[in-house]
Amino acid sequence: MTAFDAVGRASLARATARRGLRISLVALLGLAGVYVLALGYTPVELRQGPAQKIFYLHVPAAWSALIAFSLVGITSALYLWLHDPRLDRFAASSAEVGVAFSAVMLTTGPIWAKPIWGTWWTWDARLTLTLFLFFLFIGYLALRASLHDPEERARFSAVVGILGMLLVPFIHLSVYLFRTLHPQPVVLKPSAPSLPPEMLRTLLVSTAMFTLLYVGLVTLRYGLALAEEARDEAADGA
Amino acid sequence: MAPEPPQNVGYLIAAYIVAPVILVGYLATLWARVRRALGG
Numbered sequence: 001m002t003a004f005d006a007v008g009r010a011s012l013a014r015a016t017a018r019r020g021l022r023i024s025l026v027a028l029l030g031l032a033g034v035y036v037l038a039l040g041y042t043p044v045e046l047r048q049g050p051a052q053k054i055f056y057l058h059v060p061a062a063w064s065a066l067i068a069f070s071l072v073g074i075t076s077a078l079y080l081w082l083h084d085p086r087l088d089r090f091a092a093s094s095a096e097v098g099v100a101f102s103a104v105m106l107t108t109g110p111i112w113a114k115p116i117w118g119t120w121w122t123w124d125a126r127l128t129l130t131l132f133l134f135f136l137f138i139g140y141l142a143l144r145a146s147l148h149d150p151e152e153r154a155r156f157s158a159v160v161g162i163l164g165m166l167l168v169p170f171i172h173l174s175v176y177l178f179r180t181l182h183p184q185p186v187v188l189k190p191s192a193p194s195l196p197p198e199m200l201r202t203l204l205v206s207t208a209m210f211t212l213l214y215v216g217l218v219t220l221r222y223g224l225a226l227a228e229e230a231r232d233e234a235a236d237g238a
Numbered sequence: 239m240a241p242e243p244p245q246n247v248g249y250l251i252a253a254y255i256v257a258p259v260i261l262v263g264y265l266a267t268l269w270a271r272v273r274r275a276l277g278g
Contacts, residue, residue: 010276017272024265028258035254049244054253061257100264104257111253115246213261220268227275 006233013226020220027213034206042202054112056202060210061104062130066168068098068214069137073165076158088154091161092144093221095137097214102134117181125178129171136164 038056045052072095079087109127110120121127140160147153175184186194193200 013272014276017269017276021265021269028262028265031258031261039254044243046241046243049246050250051244051246053250057253057257097264100260103260107256107260108253111249111256115244115249217265217268220265220272224268224272224275227272231275231277 006230006237009226009233010230013223013230015223016226017220017223020216020218020223022216023219024213024216027209027216030209030212031206034202034209037202037205042198043196045199048116051112051115054108056206058105058108058112059203060207061101061108063207064210064214065098065101065105066171067211068094068101068218069133069164070168072098072137072140072161073168076161076165079154079158080162085150085154088150088158089222089225090218091158092141093218093225095140095161095164096221097217099134099137099141100217101210101214102130102137106131106134122181124180124182125174126171126180126182129167129174133164133167133171136160136167140164 034056038053042053042056044050072091075087075091075094078084079091113122114120140157143160144153144157147156172185174180175182195203
């Protein structure tokens with residue numbers, strides 16, 4: 001790798017990161033719009049009260065986290081086949097962003113559960129599996145941080161990424177497979193969505209904004225991976 | 239008479255603060271890491 005390559009990579013990293021930052025800021029602005037929609041225009045659910053509106057953050061955060069971890073698995077499998085470092089870079093980025101969305105899911109969930117279930121947490125199948133998936137990807141990131149050879153790091157973490165992805169459909173179906181306190185899906189199910197139109201609209205807008213934020217954060221994190229590679233190459237060349 | 243919904247707005251406020259704190263905090267951290275990696 002020449003010094004010219006490192007400079008080129010640094011400028012690509014800067015452009016990618018800036019694009020990611022712009023997309024993320026637009027998504028956060030859209031999320032502010034979701035707050036207005038959820039708090040100002042969407043009706044209060046009669047049985048659950050205002051706490052039901054936590055749903056408009058919790059469900060899209062869960063959606064983004066599960067999409068993120070699914071894409072880690074898919075790109076990891078493709079990496080093991082094609083050995084393209086871009087796939088590994090994407091998998092690492094998606095895993096880290098997925099952990100951030102999981103943190104939102106795992107904090108807003110208990111805040112909703114306390115007034116509705118009367119407890120912050122219960123060790124049922126859906127909650128336990130989701131927590132396990134979160135720790136699995138914390139382990140994925142720790143594994144990446146502990147390995148210094150890029151090829152070895154990519155290969156080992158790809159295996160963990162694929163194992164993590166295998167949990168995702170199981171988590172989605174866990175409310176059907178086990179007796180659980182967690183509500184059943186209201187949108188992603190074989191029959192039509194079982195939500196009033198105002199609530200469904202707010203949920204879909206919020207899901208679109210969270211998905212856009214996922215795209216922005218992954219692009220920014222991908223730019224960071226490029227920047228770190230450029231820095232390491234420049235240090236090696238010096 | 240229709241029953242009144244439960245009064246639990248405090249939980250709603252807590253969740254609506256926690257979520258953006260995590261997401262904006264992560265975004266700010268990522269941007270700071272990019273700037274550090276690119277040398278400011």
